[in-house]
Amino acid sequence: MTPLERALHERITAEGPITVEAFMAACNDYYYATRDPLGARGDFTTAPEISQMFGEMIGGALADSWRRAGCPADAIYAELGPGRGTLASDALRVMRSSGFKGEIHLVETSPALRAVQKQTLPHAIWHESVDDLPARPLLLVANEFFDALPIRQHVGAAERRVVVVGGGLAFDRDGEIVETSPASEAAARALATCLAAKGGVAIIVDYGHERSAPGETLQSVRGHGFAPVLADPGEQDLTAHVDFQMIGAAARDAGAVVTGVIPQGEWLIRLGIEARAQALSRANPERAGDVQAALDRLTGREAMGLLFKVIALHGPDWPAPAGLQ
Numbered sequence: 090m091t092p093l094e095r096a097l098h099e100r101i102t103a104e105g106p107i108t109v110e111a112f113m114a115a116c117n118d119y120y121y122a123t124r125d126p127l128g129a130r131g132d133f134t135t136a137p138e139i140s141q142m143f144g145e146m147i148g149g150a151l152a153d154s155w156r157r158a159g160c161p162a163d164a165i166y167a168e169l170g171p172g173r174g175t176l177a178s179d180a181l182r183v184m185r186s187s188g189f190k191g192e193i194h195l196v197e198t199s200p201a202l203r204a205v206q207k208q209t210l211p212h213a214i215w216h217e218s219v220d221d222l223p224a225r226p227l228l229l230v231a232n233e234f235f236d237a238l239p240i241r242q243h244v245g246a247a248e249r250r251v252v253v254v255g256g257g258l259a260f261d262r263d264g265e266i267v268e269t270s271p272a273s274e275a276a277a278r279a280l281a282t283c284l285a286a287k288g289g290v291a292i293i294v295d296y297g298h299e300r301s302a303p304g305e306t307l308q309s310v311r312g313h314g315f316a317p318v319l320a321d322p323g324e325q326d327l328t329a330h331v332d333f334q335m336i337g338a339a340a341r342d343a344g345a346v347v348t349g350v351i352p353q354g355e356w357l358i359r360l361g362i363e364a365r366a367q368a369l370s371r372a373n374p375e376r377a378g379d380v381q382a383a384l385d386r387l388t389g390r391e392a393m394g395l396l397f398k399v400i401a402l403h404g405p406d407w408p409a410p411a412g413l414q
């Protein structure tokens with residue numbers, strides 16, 4: 090039994106069944122707090138870990154928005170769930186070369202990942218929650234952050250819970266599942282409130298669906314493969330599809346302007362990732378094969394290009410980021 094599994098058994102025995110939301114929150118808090126899960130030897134690989142081109146495209150889009158907004162000196166780079174800090178360092182390289190000198194603010198709860206981020210971004214300022222970001226114009230990105238936030242599962246009028254049966258964990262009911270994510274909705278609202286008051290842009294990239302729809306999407310990944318959701322709590326990555334319609338509606342309601350949702354591959358191509366790939370290959374001909382493979386993974390319809398989607402939220406006086414409207 091994993092340490093968290095033992096703790097969950099004790100909790101359920103003492104308090105009764107816990108919601109899927111409480112289960113997912115407990116699992117991911119433990120999981121991220123105790124490891125760096127990214128990369129070939131970890132559990133999963135994210136877009137910024139595939140190629141520097143991903144962060145460079147995002148940095149280019151943020152720098153372009155900042156310039157078109159008149160280069161406000163008090164704007165900050167901000168990121169939610171920055172992982173190893175790879176996206177931030179690739180994006181900031183491009184932004185610094187465009188003249189952006191603002192501070193770096195990272196929302197990260199995991200002490201283990203904060204330590205990794207400190208190596209790459211020694212001058213960053215860390216926060217526990219989106220609510221703690223300073224009231225300043227934001228140049229913000231969140232890649233694979235919302236998918237890690239807890240979801241609730243509803244079966245009819247009941248909320249689905251996790252119980253202990255025969256010494257193991259089980260769901261208390263099955264049936265047609267509808268998922269909601271109050272944590273994601275609250276984060277979208279907090280971002281939008283800041284964007285509405287102070288301006289800025291927030292680019293959200295994640296896997297998920299453009300329209301809210303019923304169905305179970307909670308999944309567990311370990312060692313680059315799928316695993317049963319209730320197995321080995323705290324030792325595998327639990328995620329759910331992001332409901333972009335819900336994020337957009339919450340952000341709009343809180344006063345931000347919301348762009349349409351487009352597939353990651355299409356957005357990166359609109360931003361010029363193919364030209365960037367050609368330039369990298371020309372500069373390092375021996376790496377041309379790797380660059381092409383990374384481009385295919387980031388943009389290919391069978392790879393990340395279609396399942397992953399992009400949406401932006403921005404202040405009413407700020408332009409929509411390049412490639413989004």
Ligand code: SAH
Pocket residue numbers: 117121127135136137138169170171172173176196197198199202217218231232233234237238
């Ligand atoms: N954006 C990175 C990492 C994605 S993994 C990349 O693309 O490589 C998810 C990240 O979100 C990790 O850094 C994790 O520690 C962080 N995270 C998960 N839940 C969080 C929460 N509730 N609050 C803040 N950060 C969280």
